[in-house]
Amino acid sequence: MQSTESAWRERYGPWAIVTGASDGIGRAIADQLAQAGLNLLLVARRQAVLDQLATDWRNRYSIKTMALAVDLSQPGGVEQVLSAAQALDVGLLVACAGFGTTGRFMDADPTQELNMLAVNCQAVLLLSQQIGQRLAKRGRGGIILMSSLVAFQGVPLAAHYAATKAYVQVLAEGLHEEMAPLGVDVLASSPGPVHSGFAARANQRMGMAAQPEDVARATLAALGHKTTVRPGWLSRFLIGSLALLPRGARIKAMARIMHNMTSHQTAKAV
Numbered sequence: 001m002q003s004t005e006s007a008w009r010e011r012y013g014p015w016a017i018v019t020g021a022s023d024g025i026g027r028a029i030a031d032q033l034a035q036a037g038l039n040l041l042l043v044a045r046r047q048a049v050l051d052q053l054a055t056d057w058r059n060r061y062s063i064k065t066m067a068l069a070v071d072l073s074q075p076g077g078v079e080q081v082l083s084a085a086q087a088l089d090v091g092l093l094v095a096c097a098g099f100g101t102t103g104r105f106m107d108a109d110p111t112q113e114l115n116m117l118a119v120n121c122q123a124v125l126l127l128s129q130q131i132g133q134r135l136a137k138r139g140r141g142g143i144i145l146m147s148s149l150v151a152f153q154g155v156p157l158a159a160h161y162a163a164t165k166a167y168v169q170v171l172a173e174g175l176h177e178e179m180a181p182l183g184v185d186v187l188a189s190s191p192g193p194v195h196s197g198f199a200a201r202a203n204q205r206m207g208m209a210a211q212p213e214d215v216a217r218a219t220l221a222a223l224g225h226k227t228t229v230r231p232g233w234l235s236r237f238l239i240g241s242l243a244l245l246p247r248g249a250r251i252k253a254m255a256r257i258m259h260n261m262t263s264h265q266t267a268k269a270v
């Protein structure tokens with residue numbers, strides 16, 4: 001994040017809620033927000049990791065921090081976040097918690113898919129609306145929703161994950177227009193592959209991938225300036241190249257990419 005950090009704090013502070021703050025992109029965004037002097041409500045499932053980060057950033061950047069271990073796939077998870085945020089003057093929501101599944105949809109575990117729907121979509125819906133209402137009332141603030149390269153077409157072998165990200169992308173685009181006159185900046189961040197905990201949980205192999213710190217920097221720099229950011233050269237290159245193709249050809253290209261990323265699954269099964 002460049003330039004006037006105090007202007008940034010003024011617009012998006014004093015408190016930010018970051019879900020998915022224990023790892024990967026969310027953790028990198030939280031780190032950069034801490035450096036900019038925003039107080040942080042950190043949300044993810046792993047309490048010990050969040051506690052460590054909260055203490056570290058509090059000591060290093062003289063900010064206030066709260067660490068809240070919540071499973072956003074479970075009933076009442078979002079309510080716990082809202083209740084922790086009740087007394088805080090929140091200016092920014094970063095909804096970064098999320099995960100993916102891969103493999104043939106027909107073989108998928110429905111419980112796992114429902115969990116993914118709850119974290120990637122339902123929690124994003126509820127937090128965006130509840131925190132969005134508060135931001136609109138105060139007439140300033142921001143909401144960052146974590147979309148993906150996969151949001152722009154169907155993706156064989158990650159069909160439901162891509163559908164959850166299409167939901168997030170379209171929600172962010174609509175909210176961007178709706179919230180701008182209310183003084184609230186809404187941004188969809190749509191990275192390509194990023195080195196993080198994501199690939200292991202999705203059981204996919206990642207080749208070339210961006211670093212979470214670079215994705216975080218580009219995302220925060222785009223808030224208030226764009227509707228959608230494709231953070232990093234790799235995202236821009238991949239999304240730009242795919243955008244040249246008709247939608248049907250994009251789906252086939254994604255099928256090839258996902259086949260390569262998941263071929264170890266079938267190799268193991270034989």
Ligand SMILES: NC(=O)c1ccc[n+]([C@@H]2O[C@H](COP(=O)([O-])OP(=O)(O)OC[C@H]3O[C@@H](n4cnc5c(N)ncnc54)[C@H](OP(=O)(O)O)[C@@H]3O)[C@@H](O)[C@H]2O)c1
Nearest residue numbers: 020022023024025044045046072097098193194196197198
């Ligand atoms: N990595 C990529 O290639 C990539 C590309 C495009 C978009 N994205 C999106 O970027 C976002 C962040 O992913 P990442 O790459 O940073 O992955 P990551 O390193 O695995 O981080 C995911 C974060 O979400 C949290 N989380 C997962 N399930 C949760 C649950 N049920 N309740 C609460 N928190 C939960 C995790 O914390 P705990 O494990 O502590 O709960 C972690 O902090 C996701 O929405 C993902 O879809 C990732």
